[in-house]
Amino acid sequence: MSYDTILAEYPLPPSVKEEIKEELEKIKVKKSVAKKIVDYCYKAYLSNLLEPGEAVGIVAAQSIGEPGTQMTMRTFHYAGVAELNVTLGLPRLIEILDVRKNPSTPMMTIRLLSEYAKEREKAREVANRIEATYLKDVAEIEVDLKETIITIKPDFEALRRKDLSIGELRDKIEKIIKKNAELIEINGKFIVKVSKESYKLLMDVFEELRELVVMGIKEIRRVIIRKEGEEYVLYTEGSSLKKVMKIKGVDFTRTITNDIYEIYEVLGIEAARAAIIKEAIETLEEQGLEVDVRHIMLVADVMTADGELRQIGRHGVAGEKQSILARAAFEMTVNNLLDAALKGEVDNLKGITENIIIGQPIKLGTGDVELIAKLGVRR
Amino acid sequence: MRLQDHILVPKHEILKEEEVEKLLKLLGVSKEQLPKIKVTDPIVKEIGAKAGDIIKITRKSPTAGVSIFYRFVVE
Missing domain, CATH: 3.30.1360.140 (Gyrase A; domain 2)
Known part of the structure; x- marks a missing residue:
């Protein structure tokens, strides 16, 4: 008996379906009971969804910002056992969100094809081809x-x-x-x-x-060979995804760099989104901070929504806000107001910041509701 | 060498004409309101999509297992 047919009727996410199925198989219930359980689960799922209009951006900002205060301000640490120098903590997080074109410590993790990954000698051979x-x-x-x-x-x-x-x-x-x-x-x-x-x-x-x-490759200053499980992996100081991909013996499908802009150029916007999430989560986790991926995913989605990488900040997301007042409230107040005045821009007061500035209710929660009433003629 | 085989790249496919209409109706938006992807994007070039197409992206998601995303190809 399979529970798949019951689950197929519900628009639940695959991971949730998987979990329900696992639990159902453990208790082995009749179809009718299973249906009731799934129905109950679906209701619980719906009540846990975010409501339309929920201010997810602010929640994400706070959820990343608060742990951010506990991060080390200046770290230039050695990652793991390797002798590689890697920027971590707050400076690294800022680097990720600012989409720096040249991160302060570019690094690659290069995995090898199976015929080169098993022996140190073979791995050394590939390393020689890469290291400048x-x-x-x-x-x-x-x-x-x-x-x-x-x-x-x-x-x-x-x-x-x-x-x-x-x-x-x-x-x-x-x-x-x-x-x-x-x-x-x-x-x-x-x-x-x-x-x-x-x-x-x-x-x-x-x-x-x-x-x-x-x-070798000019950009790669140093290569370190390390054994991970069954295979040898190369770690590099310096990064050039495009050139390393073409080296014989490199398994390019599993080769990554910590330079997000480079990933964007070589592998496209979707890979860049995945890289932002991965790098940000790793940076936070390394500091012992737990931030829900959903917040990071939202940030990554905003950064990549236009098809090109936009930084969070005045040259990117915050600088492209429609409202003049919202932009002025963020950074470079005078310049923003002056430019807007010169161009004769109009602020439609649709956002949050501008409405707070002028003391109006914001369009969120109760402020988002408008009253529609039919006015009858009074006798 | 296919860039799509890279672990960071999710599955990209061009949405068929009839599916496009169905999708836009379901979401209640116009094409331009979807998130965008450039024609110059390496993966777009690889699958041979043109400006005006909609690309269906099937991502592996840590929360939902699999999540589907759409991008509108722009110049």
Whole structure:
């Protein structure tokens, strides 16, 4: 006997249906009794729904704001066991809601395809492909001012560890200096000779060589390999979802970054919404604060409603309010009033803030009800 | 490589003509009043939706299990 047919008649959310079904199967009742139970559950569900017109925004604001007062103001902590530096607490929450284009500590969690995830050696191989390796990491660079040459002594041990051949290194160096200098190879050393005798040019080439990325992704400064359960996972300092996705061995479907704007650009608005919720909840939970997801979901929905990421604040949600008075009450009062006056804007007094300012009842609760009466002619 | 396979991306599908009318009637709104999504959105490009379409998004929700959301494709 299945209770699904009974449940199918009710427009309950799938998770609630699942729960009811589980309980029904435990007690194993007749169909008629089951129907009564489900009916009762449905009534309880309806009475727990929010009423239309409920001020959910204010409730969400308070529910996030109050725990926010208990958050650490300045934290620059180490997350988990890894040696990675991650912004946490209030600064991180502000970063999420402000949709900063460059978070202060960008970080990625990279999961690998099964053939690379099981052995440390294989994981190391992928990590090498991702982590930025500079020329100065694999070679010694010296400038000889007298001869106006630069000598590059490759460190063969480092090259072997990075699995990089001398030929590849040579190609990379040649590519960057091709206009300004020529490359000569003498018994295992590279000598870079600038095209004209100029100290400025020499130093410019030297700087370029120092910053040359010979392997990996420029944005990823460091990669840490950690074992999680059965598989090895890579954690990175720095983030570039687009480039990492294309690296061989990376399981891109399970690779994420903490840079929400990057997720928005690469995976779209819905992924950004999911990321906002995930990051905000994780930040709050890490601080030991319990905030209902519904509040965070509401915030994420508002931020993504227009199809593009909008921050909470004067350049986003709060700055796009229709009412002049509401905008002026939030931030930059004088500027807002002045601009509105210049443009000849009209405030229709439909919102909450503006009605409070001028001392009228607000359109919420009892204030939302209007009296409609038929006026009969008095005799 | 399909971006839709990513764990953060919920299922997106273009709503059929007849379903659009049914939906708008049920919700009592016009297309423009729905939440929006840009034509330049990577997922919109991937499923080949055009401006004016409505996209049905089936999200996994921590509260409701599964929740359905609609977005109107705009320029």
